[in-house]
Amino acid sequence: MQLIMNTMERPESTIVSTIQTELLHWYARYQRDLPWRKDQDPYKVWVSEIMLQQTRVNTVIPYFNRFIERFPTIIDLANASDDDVVKMWEGLGYYSRVRNLHSAVKEVADKYGGKVPDQIEEISRLKGIGPYTAGAILSIAYQRKVPAVDGNVMRVYSRIFALYDDIAIPATRKKMEAIGDVLIPEHAPGDFNQALMELGATICTPTSPQCLFCPVSSVCEANEQELQDELPQKKKAKAPTPVSVRFAWIESGHSVFLVKRPDKGLLAGMWSLPTFDQEDPSAELDQYLLTRRWTVQSREVEAKIDHVFSHRHWFIEIERIKLDQVPIECGENEEWLDINSIYQKAFPNVYRKAISVMKKQ
Ligand code: SF4
Known part of the structure; x- marks a missing residue:
C-alpha cells in the first residue's frame, strides 16, 4: 500500500474514511471504562485532562474520583482555599498544574458565570490550557472539530503516515494538528480524538505496538514497512x-x-x-x-x-x-x-x- 500525501499533507480521501470508520468502530467497542467518560461535563473533562498530563491513567483514577467528590462543580472548586485544593492533589506531582487549574477556574466563575468557554480563543486564554487541553475540552465536551494532539496522537500519526519529523519540536505538533484538521470527522470529533489517544495508550504503544489488533493496520505505513521501532523520531532529552x-x-x-x-x-x-x-x-x-x-x-x-x-x-x-x-x-x-x-x-x-x-x- 502506497500512502500518498500531497504537499499540504492531506491524506487521500479513502484513507481518511478508513481511518475514521475503523477507529470509531474500534473505540465504540473497546474504549476503557473511565470515570471522566461517564458524561461530557466540560469541568470534569478539564480536570481529567490536567491530571492526565505526565501521569498514568491508573494513577489518576482515584485522584479524579476524590477530587470530583470534594469539588463536584466548578463553583465548588473556585470557592475552595488554595491549601484544600493542593491537599487533594498531593502525591500527583507537577503542582503548577493544580495552581493554574484553580486560578483558571476562578476566572471562569467570575468572568463566564461558571460555564467553561466553548470558543477556542477564550478557552486558550485560561491559565494552564494549551492547544492540547483546549482541543480535548472543546471536542469532547462541546463536539467542536478541534485537534487534540498529545504524545500518543503524535506517535500514532508518525507511524500511520511514516513521518520522520522530530515530535519534540513545536513545528511537528503544528503539522500533526493540520493532519487532525483533515482527519477529524464533523459528526464525532470528541470520540475521534479520544479514539486516537486510546489507540496510542493501549495498542500503538511506544515499545510494543500490537499491530495485529490495530483497527487501522491496513492503512498504516509503519506496519506495511515495518518501521514501528524507528517511529516516532524524538530527540533525546537531556539527563536531569x-x-x-x-x-x-x-x-x-x-x-x-x-x-x-x-x-x-x-x-x-x-x-x-x-x-x-x-x-x-x-x-x-x-x-x-x-x-x-x-x-x-x-x-x-x-x-x-x-x-x-x-x-x-x-x-x-x-x-x-x-x-x-x-x-x-x-x-x-x-x-x-x-x-x-x-x-x-x-x-x-x-x-x-x-x-x-x-x-x-
Ligand atoms: S498498525 Fe501498528 S504501528 Fe500502525 S498504528 Fe496500528 S499499532 Fe501503530
Missing part, C-alpha cells in the same frame, strides 16, 4: 542535572519547623522542610540558623535520599537539628507543627519521602 541539596529537619520538643516554598519555580508554594540547594548547602544552612538566633542543641546528618524531577536530580542529605528552646515566633509562610499532625499539610513527594524517613529514625 545533579544537584546537592540539604533538608533541615528542625525540631523543638514534638514540633517540626515547616516553610512554604517560594511562589515561583520548582514546587512553587508547596509546604516543605527548609531546603538549601545553592553552591554549598551546608554553609547556607549554617547561615540560616545564625540569622534565626536559635540555640542549637545538636546537629547531625541522619539520612540520604535522592529524587528525580524532569530537569533536576536532587541528592539530598537530611540534617536533624534539635533546638533548646521552644521557638514561638514564626514568619509568614512558616509554621511549627506537631510531628503527629504533620500530614495535615500537603507535601510534594520528595518531602513526604524525607518526612517518612525522619519519622522512622
Whole structure:
C-alpha cells in the first residue's frame, strides 16, 4: 500500500474514511471504562485532562474520583482555599498544574458565570490550557472539530503516515494538528480524538505496538514497512542535572519547623522542610540558623535520599537539628507543627519521602 500525501499533507480521501470508520468502530467497542467518560461535563473533562498530563491513567483514577467528590462543580472548586485544593492533589506531582487549574477556574466563575468557554480563543486564554487541553475540552465536551494532539496522537500519526519529523519540536505538533484538521470527522470529533489517544495508550504503544489488533493496520505505513521501532523520531532529552541539596529537619520538643516554598519555580508554594540547594548547602544552612538566633542543641546528618524531577536530580542529605528552646515566633509562610499532625499539610513527594524517613529514625 502506497500512502500518498500531497504537499499540504492531506491524506487521500479513502484513507481518511478508513481511518475514521475503523477507529470509531474500534473505540465504540473497546474504549476503557473511565470515570471522566461517564458524561461530557466540560469541568470534569478539564480536570481529567490536567491530571492526565505526565501521569498514568491508573494513577489518576482515584485522584479524579476524590477530587470530583470534594469539588463536584466548578463553583465548588473556585470557592475552595488554595491549601484544600493542593491537599487533594498531593502525591500527583507537577503542582503548577493544580495552581493554574484553580486560578483558571476562578476566572471562569467570575468572568463566564461558571460555564467553561466553548470558543477556542477564550478557552486558550485560561491559565494552564494549551492547544492540547483546549482541543480535548472543546471536542469532547462541546463536539467542536478541534485537534487534540498529545504524545500518543503524535506517535500514532508518525507511524500511520511514516513521518520522520522530530515530535519534540513545536513545528511537528503544528503539522500533526493540520493532519487532525483533515482527519477529524464533523459528526464525532470528541470520540475521534479520544479514539486516537486510546489507540496510542493501549495498542500503538511506544515499545510494543500490537499491530495485529490495530483497527487501522491496513492503512498504516509503519506496519506495511515495518518501521514501528524507528517511529516516532524524538530527540533525546537531556539527563536531569545533579544537584546537592540539604533538608533541615528542625525540631523543638514534638514540633517540626515547616516553610512554604517560594511562589515561583520548582514546587512553587508547596509546604516543605527548609531546603538549601545553592553552591554549598551546608554553609547556607549554617547561615540560616545564625540569622534565626536559635540555640542549637545538636546537629547531625541522619539520612540520604535522592529524587528525580524532569530537569533536576536532587541528592539530598537530611540534617536533624534539635533546638533548646521552644521557638514561638514564626514568619509568614512558616509554621511549627506537631510531628503527629504533620500530614495535615500537603507535601510534594520528595518531602513526604524525607518526612517518612525522619519519622522512622
Ligand atoms: S498498525 Fe501498528 S504501528 Fe500502525 S498504528 Fe496500528 S499499532 Fe501503530
